Amino acid sequence: MKLLEYEAKEVFRRYGVPLGASAVASTPEEARDAFTKIGKPVVVKAQVGVGGRGKAGGIKPADTPEQAQSVAKQILAMRIKDLPIRKVLVEERLTIQHEVYLGVIVDRASRCFIILASREGGVNIEEVAAKTPEKIVKYNIDPLRGFRSYHANGVAKRLGYNGKKMQQLGDILMKLYRVAYEMDAELTEINPLVETADGFIAADARLNVDNNALYRHKELEAKFLESFEGELTPREMEARAMDLTYVELNGDIGIIGNGAGLTMATLDTVMLYGGHAGNFLDLGGGANPERIGKAVEFVLKDNRVKALFVNVLGGITRCDDTAKGIIDARKKLNDTKPIVVRMMGTNEEEGKRLLHGAGIETDDTMEEAAQKAVNLAKGA
Amino acid sequence: MKLINKETKVVVQGITGTQGRFHTARMKEYGTKVVAGVTPGRGGQEVDSTPVYDTVAEAKEKHGCDASIIFVPAGGALDAALEAMEAGMDPVVVITEGIPVRDTIELVARARQLGTTVVGPNTPGLIKAGESKMGIMPNQVFKRGSVGIISRSGTLFYEIAAHVTNQGLGESTCVGLGGDPVVGLDYIELLKWFQKDSETKAVALIGEIGGDAEEKAADFIAVGGFTKPVAAYIAGRAAIPGKRMGHAGAIIQGSAGTADSKMNALRGAGAFIGEQPVDVAKALKKVLG
Known part of the structure; x- marks a missing residue:
């Protein structure tokens, strides 16, 4: 779950990460009042869950309350990558001496949290990482020892800081790791951390929380669905609300499978035979007829879908349950789109018998079924 | 790294849940030596004639089990795996889906420290064909x-x-x-x-x-x-x-x-x-x- 900048900063503030004075505004008038409260030149920043807002004109300076009001009005009327801007963050403008990048991420290969830091922070950090990896300092955190002050100071030193600045930066790193650990974050990032005459200040903030850990962060659950805006299409949002694992694609063949790997392989096989999948839908393990019916209904209702291919390898998921789900959904919708079913495993015979009784064809292999689905979609 | 064979004596953690119960039966059908189950608070009960204990240590003492398969829900999976490792189970197979990654990081780090083989999490498990299966x-x-x-x-x-x-x-x-x-x-x-x-x-x-x-x-x-x-x-x-x-x-x-x-x-x-x-x-x- 991706938090917006102002939400991430609320968390950072609780942990004592140094931030500039700021206030959130939902209207131009609130932005004007925010300026008055802060009392110095500001930047007004669009709060949106996608990158590239600066280049899209979503970050603008303001030197007076009236100016803050007028730029907030412009930004709140914008759409960035097709997303509406509901809030802006009005934040004191910093005099930048230098921009630093700090990140804590989960590293799959090392199986631990790692610190990434660079003195070449700012908007081009990805380019820095790709072209001059030696400018990125990496530190693997031993999960059983934790991240201690001397580890943090060591990272700050490797970045070239000494004395008081080293300690200040080390302190921020420790706090950032505490945020990452206690908030179950997959990604915790400050870019840039601005070096000013008075010390360091986090000018931006990113915090992506592990979806599996949301039960430990009840305060975020309410915003969970909303946070997918921009990341998910409207259909995907609808599926998410129904607790279906669904990804929208561009083709005309609806795909339902059980298990992520098998469902991906089903898409690939359809593609191999010249077809185009309209979606990915993974039933997961042990789906009952109701859940299967719900999934089939959801995909059949998609106007772009001309044929449906259901591929189920029965283990915990039963083939007879799958058949019942398909038949019920079709009846309910009174739909006549062609359906191809490949099923194998638990209660396979009964599943096939039910489907054949309802006039739905089955195939024994994924390859045959995929070819059939491709032909049916072309003929439809 | 330690995997399994027909001699492996298995304890099922979370044996009294729907998944634990169902797959214990399937594993036994396959020939796996499932000698005990563990669900805290359910010690003394039986699941399909498999005795249930409150802790892995007790199951080990009574039956000499040497490997564990975990069906415990995500919130309790880290503790279950740590318990299995501390009781000397190897390998430890974690079937559970949806474990927070921070918990998995700790679990894997502890396994490395102890030299325990961990399969998973979110795995179908492992099988030695014709001999033993610790999985679904x-x-x-x-x-x-x-x-x-x-x-x-x-x-x-x-x-x-x-x-x-x-x-x-x-x-x-x-x-x-x-x-x-x-x-x-x-x-x-x-x-x-x-x-x-x-x-x-x-x-x-x-x-x-x-x-x-x-x-x-x-x-x-x-x-x-x-x-x-x-x-x-x-x-x-x-x-x-x-x-x-x-x-x-x-x-x-x-x-x-x-x-x-x-x-x-x-x-x-x-x-x-x-x-x-x-x-x-x-x-x-x-x-x-």
């Missing part, structure tokens, strides 16, 4: 043979195992790595094990988009770390970058983790790459005869 894969798919299987996914693994069996080859040992971003085992550790395993004549490597574990495996094969034939299938060619395809770990980030990158790396290392799952079994049949 369908029993009828597997037949004793010479092909080792390493897979990140579940049902796709069964799909390919069924093809291997249909080709008359059968399997030696098969391991599901798990679909989460952080898991206890990687391809390389298993390739090392399969290199030494005299029953394994070739390996089917089943990968998917996300991360770079398949690329690293390819590098390992390329430098001669694994010299037996490898046939691979990589799922996710039709996936869209940035979208999570079901598994928490199946996501293409930037240009990294694509199916093409993985297939090219493995092909470069001399592995056969299947266009569709059945091709893997056919290629292995050609090599092994």
Whole structure:
């Protein structure tokens, strides 16, 4: 779950990460009042869950309350990558001496949290990482020892800081790791951390929380669905609300499978035979007829879908349950789109018998079924 | 690294839950020596004539179990795994899906410290065909043979195992790595094990988009770390970058983790790459005869 900048900063503030004075505004008038409260030149920043807002004109300076009001009005009327801007963050403008990048991420290969830091922070950090990896300092955190002050100071030193600045930066790193650990974050990032005459200040903030850990962060659950805006299409949002694992694609063949790997392989096989999948839908393990019916209904209702291919390898998921789900959904919708079913495993015979009784064809292999689905979609 | 055979004495943690109960029966049918179960607070009960204890230590004392399979819900899985490791269980197989990655990081770090083999989390488990199964894969798919299987996914693994069996080859040992971003085992550790395993004549490597574990495996094969034939299938060619395809770990980030990158790396290392799952079994049949 991706938090917006102002939400991430609320968390950072609780942990004592140094931030500039700021206030959130939902209207131009609130932005004007925010300026008055802060009392110095500001930047007004669009709060949106996608990158590239600066280049899209979503970050603008303001030197007076009236100016803050007028730029907030412009930004709140914008759409960035097709997303509406509901809030802006009005934040004191910093005099930048230098921009630093700090990140804590989960590293799959090392199986631990790692610190990434660079003195070449700012908007081009990805380019820095790709072209001059030696400018990125990496530190693997031993999960059983934790991240201690001397580890943090060591990272700050490797970045070239000494004395008081080293300690200040080390302190921020420790706090950032505490945020990452206690908030179950997959990604915790400050870019840039601005070096000013008075010390360091986090000018931006990113915090992506592990979806599996949301039960430990009840305060975020309410915003969970909303946070997918921009990341998910409207259909995907609808599926998410129904607790279906669904990804929208561009083709005309609806795909339902059980298990992520098998469902991906089903898409690939359809593609191999010249077809185009309209979606990915993974039933997961042990789906009952109701859940299967719900999934089939959801995909059949998609106007772009001309044929449906259901591929189920029965283990915990039963083939007879799958058949019942398909038949019920079709009846309910009174739909006549062609359906191809490949099923194998638990209660396979009964599943096939039910489907054949309802006039739905089955195939024994994924390859045959995929070819059939491709032909049916072309003929439809 | 420790895997399983017909002598392995298994304790099932979370045996009184729906999944634990169901799969204990299937494992016993397969021939697995399930000697005990553990559910805190349920000590003294039985599940289908398997005795249940409150702690793994008690189960070990009474039955000498040496490996654990965990069906405990996500919130309690870390503690269950730590308990199993501290009681000396090895391997520890974590079936549970949805464990926070921070918990898995701690679990895996502790396993490394103790030298315990952890399979999973979010894995279908592992099986030594014809001898013992610690997992949830369908029993009828597997037949004793010479092909080792390493897979990140579940049902796709069964799909390919069924093809291997249909080709008359059968399997030696098969391991599901798990679909989460952080898991206890990687391809390389298993390739090392399969290199030494005299029953394994070739390996089917089943990968998917996300991360770079398949690329690293390819590098390992390329430098001669694994010299037996490898046939691979990589799922996710039709996936869209940035979208999570079901598994928490199946996501293409930037240009990294694509199916093409993985297939090219493995092909470069001399592995056969299947266009569709059945091709893997056919290629292995050609090599092994």
